[in-house]
Structure formats: C-alpha cells, structure tokens
Amino acid sequence: MLQSSRMEYSILCLVDKARRGHGVNDVHTYKVLGKGRPRDPLAAAASQHATAAAQLRWWGTVAQYPTCTPRQNDPTRCDPHINPQTKSTPASRAEGLGYGKNCTKWKIGENTYTGWGDASVTPRAAFGWWMRSKPHYDNMMDPQFDTMYLSVVWGSADPSAGTNTPAATYVQEFGHCWK
Template sequence: MSNLLQLSRKQQRAVPDSPMSRRRQAAVVTGTLLLGLTGAVSPAQPAAAAAPPLKGTGTCANIDIVYRPQSAFPDTSRGRYDFRAQATTIETAVLCLVNAERTNLNPLKRYLSLGKKGAPTLGAAAAGHAAEAVRLRWWGKVEPGKNCRPVTGNPGQCDPHINPQTGSTPLSRAQAVGYGRRCTSFSIAENTYAGWGTSSVTPRAAVTWWMNSKPHRDTILNPTFTELYTTAAWGSADPAAGSITPAATYVQMFGRCG
C-alpha cells in the first residue's frame, strides 16, 4: 500500500498505514511533484521465491548472469570493456523480465543518452545512487555508529532511498539529471535490491524478489510509467553481506514525462 500526497512544488513524504517488513522498500514520486513512500528496506539475503515463476523465464536472455568484479577481467581495453558491459547486459535482462510481467500494459522503454551532448537519463541517477550505496554501505539495520536515516515508522531499518551523506532522494536525483524539466507533469519511482551469493545476485533473483514484494510489484505493474532504467553495481550496499562474494546492488528508476 502506498499513500500519495499532492504537493505544491514541495517535497513531502507519506508512509503506509501497514507495518513495514525489514526487507522491503520502494519510493514513488508522481504527479507534478507528488511523493509517496511504501514498504521498508531492500533485502539483505532474499528468501526463496514464494510466487509463481517469472513469466519471462523462457524468453528473456541472460537472466542468470552473475555480476563479476573487475579483477575477474584482464587489465586490457577489452577486459575493461567487458567488465562495464555486464551492467548493460543485466539492465537489458531486467527490462525484459519486467515487461514480461506487465501483461496487457504498455512495455517500458530504455532510452540512450546520445553521447556527451545528450541529455542524461534516469539511468544516470540510478547508476550514481547504486555506486554511492556500495561505497557508503548504509542499507540494512540501524546499528550504533552507522550513518543512515531510519525509515519513517520503522526506526530499526535504514532508508536506502536517502543518501545519509548528501541527503539526496529519488526526486532530487532525478531532478539533478534534468528529469522533468521539459514535462508538464512527471512521475518517478525507485526500487532497490541488494543480494549476495551466486543465486541472489542475478537479474532473475532481483526481479523475483521485487515481484514477491507488494510495494515493488505495484511499481513494476503501474501503468503510469513508460521508462525503466536499472543499474547493477558490484558489491553489497548492506554491510550484513560481510565479505561474501559475489555481491550486487540493484537500483531501478521508473519514469513518465507528460
């Protein structure tokens, strides 16, 4: 469940009436500037799927790709390219899986920024947040000495959508890359996921977990959105992962510009 509050060009937050589980978080911004916050935090080690298999399992490619660290590639131009190319492969697999779930809805699209002169997309916002999340590792439980902002209504969990160092939010990150500047109205949403262990870092694992979480599933199946950008970064944003590898952090940014 998500409460949405219409704002007069001011950023506010609304929280659901229902209690939040320790592993769920989704943030939504919609309307001219309208923000709703649902759920709780992104998962640590997600539990086994309880829902039916993903609809795109038999048709989407690379859904079981395991993100590898840069050290797994040769220190050559080709090796560095192959390391970076993983992110694009994962993003394409997630987009395919998400669109397979959106039965009878318009498929979400991913637009490319046309070189250095092209306007940044929400993909830049997702990539920046994922990189910062891995660097700062604030997701998960609130603990002594840990710098994070607790989730409203669930003080034991850190809010993965608010960067504790910069204070950035899904809305401010979208606006920082210029999203909504040319829109009469716009909508954005952010989903997050962190997993570790071979079976928990794949596109299949991330989308399965999102589809088993009502706030995330509602965002994925929301007919409002027309765009989707997903970034996967090496490493876990939740320090509960310890030194377990492989580990990956996913950030999804949904958008609509009207």
C-alpha cells in the same frame, strides 16, 4: 558472471513480460552507445545511486549505519532510497540531474535491491524479490510509468554481506513525463 549491461537488459525483459501479462504497456529504456556515463537523467540517477550505495554500504540496520535515515515502516533499518551523506531522495536525484525540466508534470518511482552469494545476485533474484514486495511490484506494474532505467554495480549496499562475493546492487528508476 553476467556483465552489468546484460543484467540490466535481463531485468528490462522480465519487467516487460510481467507488465504484458497484466495488460500493461512495456516500459522503454534508451541505451547510450559509446563510452561515458548515461546522459538520460533517470539513467544517471540510477547509476549514481547504485554506485554510492555499494561504496557507502548503508542499506542495513541503523545500528550498522547510525547516520542513515530510518525506514518509516521499520525504524531499525536504513531507508535505501535516501543517501545518508547527501540526503538525496529519488525525486531530488532525478530533478537535480534535469528530469522533468521539459514536463508540465512528472512522476518517478525507484526500486532497490542488493544481494550476495551466487543465487542472490542474479537478475531473476532481484526481479523475484521486487515481485513479492507490494511497493516494488506496484512501481513495476504502474501503467503511468513508460520509462525504466536500471543500474547494476558489483558489491553489496548492505554491510551484512561482509566480504561475501559475488555481490550486486540494483537500482531501478521508473518515470513518466507529461508534456
């Protein structure tokens, strides 16, 4: 099994290769060396959201997690971008952790993915799913986004996974800060 940090680096490489293929500049990520949680607000937002998702496991159906916020385009499924306990959104998580405080204007985007079983937990599986989904693809290819952080945690955010292993949850945060 790949370590989470190698999986995160693999996604960065796949995203940058795809962006270059479409004439879009690479995104940047800044790894924090040493022990402890990430210090960058987007990195912390990705890490905290992925961890909460794998612990709470709300990314399934409303029937499985009745207190979740339903998706706008499919009210039978839970919105993976809104934490059912805190009601935080991608923007509120990033802002709450300090993103945008030194910006005149800022923008973020979030992609989520969870998979279980050998073929579905890989970085290529997550990236491939995002590439086939228009909103996720649009985030990855948005030329305004110049920063990306990703967090991968072991465990599925979807209760449909049951006890299947391996399972992984990915949260990808994109940002741009206008100074």
